[in-house]
Amino acid sequence: MTANSKYTADAGRIEAALSDRTIALVGLMGAGKSTVGRRLADTLGRKFFDSDNEIERAAGLSIADIFTLHGEAEFRRGERRVLERLLGDEPHVLATGGGAYLDPDTRDLLREKAVTIWLNADLETLWRRVSRRSHRPLLKADNPKGVLSRLLDERRPIYEQADLVVTSKEGPHKATVDSILKALDEWSKARHG
Template identity: 85%
Template sequence: MSAHRNNAIDAGRIEAAISDRTIALVGLMGAGKSTVGKRLADRLNRQFYDSDNEIEKAAGLSISDIFTLHGEAEFRRGERRVLERLLNEEPHVLATGGGAYLDPETRDLLREKAVTIWLNADLETLWRRVSRRGHRPLLKAENPKGVLSRLLTERTPIYEQADLVVRSEEGPHKATVESILRALDDWSKARHA
């Protein structure tokens, strides 16, 4: 048996230990919440939800259109309602929008019903990922990388309040999923100690 095999994470044991909690991924746009979240849900045999997709379904509008037509404050109210609905469903893996965790009421909802995991990525990694697409409402600015840098600086102290912090770096998403599983394994052992 190889050393890799001996260090393998038992996803079934983790799932059993946290079967009563949703796993909520928080962090800035570009951290990999959706991509990693889907893979994590597969590993844990759970349903996956992307809150932005669920908000768009509920509103019948794109996130960008909601921001344009109704403003960020209304978007955040709708986001909170959608997250509350999702958190009342069977435990699953949830990718939250980049600003969701900033709202104190939303943060309290997530703390009550979920294990929150901050996918922490550095500015250059975030920028490489988000600059591939032009649909980010908060980055429709003259200096989008500067906006992203400011958001990272402002939001880091709040993201640090998550139950767990896992580094999201360039490379295979499988490595980030394994890091999350190790962090969840440690968290569940401490919770049941």
């Protein structure tokens, strides 16, 4: 672990337990997957990938444009292809899109190749974070906070299937990274003693 982290975990034990598995952060938009993922990757000395950024790069379009021009179903197919490619790479930290884990095939792929961590945030935290930006295609509605609330309720049972659950709260992202390290350390102890 680097000096960036307050939590002192056994990095060797965590890496041994992870073996060749990626750490995949799942959860709703605004949970902090990208920001926390970058810090976690830095702390563990791993590469970081944001699947939405990789999708945009592969398509040559923004996520919003893909939704507008091709629809959500086509976006999800492209998302799965990008995740398959990324999960074939060396182990890293991966921030997935908010809907990626909902697809059963994508979820199976993540279960096979990664340790999944649901960054769980309450509605008010999510709303504060996403309302600062207007690029979220699923929130282009008359009542975006209501849509966000509905998505959280609908997706919660699926997100709960992740290997680990960590709460993402307002405040320093380092605190969430520390919570992830603690959860991974406990997970590694359970797997390798």
